[in-house]
Amino acid sequence: MNEKILYVRLPCNPIFPIGVVYLSDHIHKVFPEIEQKIFDLGTIPPLDFNTSLDRCIDEFQPTLLVFSWRDIQIYAPVGGRGGNPLQNAFEFYYAKNPLVKLKGALGGLKVTTAYYGELWRNEGLIRRGLTRARKYNPQARAVVGGGAVSVFYEQLQKQLPKGTIVSVGEGEQLLEKLLKGQDFSDERCYIAGETQPRERMIHEQPTPLEKTACNYDYIQTIWSDFDYYLQENDFYIGVQTKRGCPHNCCYCVYTVVEGKQVRINPHDEVVKEMRQLYDRGIRNFWFTDAQFIPAKRFIADAIGLLEKILDSGMTDIHWASYIRADNLNPELCDLMVKTGMNYFEIGITSGSQELVRKMRMGYNLRTVLQNCRDLKTAGFNDIVSVNYSFNVIDETYETIRQTIAYHRELEKIFGADKVEPAIFFIGLQPHTHLEEYAFEKNILKPGYDPMSLMPWTAKKLLWNPEPLGSFFGEVCLQAWKQNPNDFGREVMQILEDKLGCAPLEEALTAPVKKQLAKV
Numbered sequence: 001m002n003e004k005i006l007y008v009r010l011p012c013n014p015i016f017p018i019g020v021v022y023l024s025d026h027i028h029k030v031f032p033e034i035e036q037k038i039f040d041l042g043t044i045p046p047l048d049f050n051t052s053l054d055r056c057i058d059e060f061q062p063t064l065l066v067f068s069w070r071d072i073q074i075y076a077p078v079g080g081r082g083g084n085p086l087q088n089a090f091e092f093y094y095a096k097n098p099l100v101k102l103k104g105a106l107g108g109l110k111v112t113t114a115y116y117g118e119l120w121r122n123e124g125l126i127r128r129g130l131t132r133a134r135k136y137n138p139q140a141r142a143v144v145g146g147g148a149v150s151v152f153y154e155q156l157q158k159q160l161p162k163g164t165i166v167s168v169g170e171g172e173q174l175l176e177k178l179l180k181g182q183d184f185s186d187e188r189c190y191i192a193g194e195t196q197p198r199e200r201m202i203h204e205q206p207t208p209l210e211k212t213a214c215n216y217d218y219i220q221t222i223w224s225d226f227d228y229y230l231q232e233n234d235f236y237i238g239v240q241t242k243r244g245c246p247h248n249c250c251y252c253v254y255t256v257v258e259g260k261q262v263r264i265n266p267h268d269e270v271v272k273e274m275r276q277l278y279d280r281g282i283r284n285f286w287f288t289d290a291q292f293i294p295a296k297r298f299i300a301d302a303i304g305l306l307e308k309i310l311d312s313g314m315t316d317i318h319w320a321s322y323i324r325a326d327n328l329n330p331e332l333c334d335l336m337v338k339t340g341m342n343y344f345e346i347g348i349t350s351g352s353q354e355l356v357r358k359m360r361m362g363y364n365l366r367t368v369l370q371n372c373r374d375l376k377t378a379g380f381n382d383i384v385s386v387n388y389s390f391n392v393i394d395e396t397y398e399t400i401r402q403t404i405a406y407h408r409e410l411e412k413i414f415g416a417d418k419v420e421p422a423i424f425f426i427g428l429q430p431h432t433h434l435e436e437y438a439f440e441k442n443i444l445k446p447g448y449d450p451m452s453l454m455p456w457t458a459k460k461l462l463w464n465p466e467p468l469g470s471f472f473g474e475v476c477l478q479a480w481k482q483n484p485n486d487f488g489r490e491v492m493q494i495l496e497d498k499l500g501c502a503p504l505e506e507a508l509t510a511p512v513k514k515q516l517a518k519v
């Protein structure tokens with residue numbers, strides 16, 4: 001059969017669909033003769049999803065449908081689809097005032113309806129697409145993958161049409177094997193209704209792959225809406241420089257989705273890829289790596305890449321990424337500033353060294369501070385978002401005071417207006433150490449549904465356990481009431497007003513005699 005592949009990026013906020021771009025680029029390099037098309041529902045208004053998918057399938061008549069599903073979990077401290085999910089949940093769970101509680105319940109209902117609506121809609125789009133493609137090619141198949149599927153692959157097996165191949169992590173090798181007619185059962189995948197996902201499948205190492213620069217001349221020929229992302233100059237276009245993260249942070253699943261083995265894309269290829277986007281007018285890049293500098297031993301690599309970017313003459317660009325700020329040195333800081341890094345996120349989670357250690361995060365908070373000073377000295381004068389997730393394990397009033405001290409020190413370094421505290425509560429994810437901890441502590445029972453947004457389950461998945469859960473609930477509600485537009489800073493201020501601030505030295509030292517959390 002002459003294969004014709006349609007890549008459908010399922011509805012999503014308009015984040016550049018780098019996943020399907022890379023997949024189609026890889027397949028083109030291996031099978032240049034195969035006809036392909038990218039269809040991005042992120043650029044289509046919701047009312048037109050069905051009709052535009054139908055039209056696309058009628059015109060293209062694919063034999064293989066590659067559905068890419070980016071995100072499912074919506075807890076965030078920011079306004080999301082259907083409202084601010086975190087605020088609604090907290091109003092419902094923690095408000096003392098019955099009217100606020102009712103508002104939270106109604107808001108929560110709206111968010112829940114939107115959430116389940118989106119799940120069913122996406123499942124419906126997969127079904128609809130496959131049925132329609134089979135009108136033209138009765139043998140047509142569907143493969144489903146992407147970030148959301150990687151996290152929730154076990155839960156999705158009953159929801160997808162029988163015969164759908166469900167993929168975890170990167171999909172290049174799976175698609176290649178499928179198209180070659182080879183056995184692909186050793187890839188991280190299963191077939192809905194036919195095979196079962198292997199036990200701990202997500203923990204298997206992905207098959208290594210040497211990544212070359214994406215060929216955007218080709219991509220432009222198979223994606224009619226590519227220009228959508230070129231027109232607005234506020235999009236940060238994704239470029240991947242490496243895959244994998246060697247760390248073990250207790251709540252994080254990236255390290256298993258991408259694997260612990262860090263695989264670096266050749267610098268020349270990364271620069272070649274950026275250059276093609278640059279020549280099309282792109283000036284903002286997001287290095288989509290799980291971590292841009294995953295460990296100290298990758299500092300030299302980051303320096304090498306940034307030097308190449310500088311040498312390439314792309315001097316008016318900006319870039320952003322997740323940065324483990326414990327892995328910097330003055331030379332790297334200097335290059336980061338020179339190459340245009342204008343935003344980064346540090347996920348230290350807590351400003352208490354004791355808790356950071358208990359969460360297995362491997363950060364030395366003192367080193368982070370020193371490196372931030374180096375970054376400032378190098379001339380960094382833009383925004384840094386510091387991600388704090390309170391109450392993960394063993395939080396106490398003392399560790400909160402330490403986090404305040406740490407945050408105030410970051411403000412001293414960068415300026416209070418430049419440091420944005422992003423207050424997250426962890427959305428518990430399957431296959432993490434935190435999930436095991438929840439089982440051990442009887443907070444969750446094996447067999448629970450991690451995709452459920454029913455209030456009784458959601459309350460446990462939105463990780464904020466007692467005894468401090470209600471305290472944080474009330475602090476957050478007060479912050480939304482007082483200053484909803486600067487929620488993070490307001491939370492920090494309220495916490496400081498209530499609890500005070502520890503001496504910085506206390507935050508930076510974790511007494512060794514304290515027992516490490518057994519997570």
Ligand code: B12
Nearest residue numbers: 013019068071072073076143144145146147167170171288
């Ligand atoms: C970088 C990143 C971001 C950046 C994106 C910047 C940008 N401009 O691109 C920022 C910080 C903005 C971001 C934001 C969010 N993100 Co984010 N992000 C990531 C991260 C680290 C990498 C994503 C990426 O681009 N990877 C590189 C590309 C090449 O990989 P990919 O798209 O996944 O595609 C590969 C595979 O998935 C696979 N694949 C993809 N589609 C298909 C289809 C088939 C059929 C097959 C076989 C394979 C396949 O092959 C591709 C190539 O190898 C992932 C975690 C991770 N390590 O994967 C989370 C992740 C995608 N994000 C996630 C979420 C939830 C969000 C937010 C919604 C968080 C929030 N609550 O606010 C926001 C908002 C996003 C939005 N839609 O509005 C979740 C999604 C899953 C979920 N929990 O629902 C992830 C998986 C993290 C997690 N474990 O929870 N994110």
Ligand code: SF4
Nearest residue numbers: 245247249252254255
């Ligand atoms: S460093 Fe970041 S990506 Fe790596 S395991 Fe920790 S939280 Fe996850």
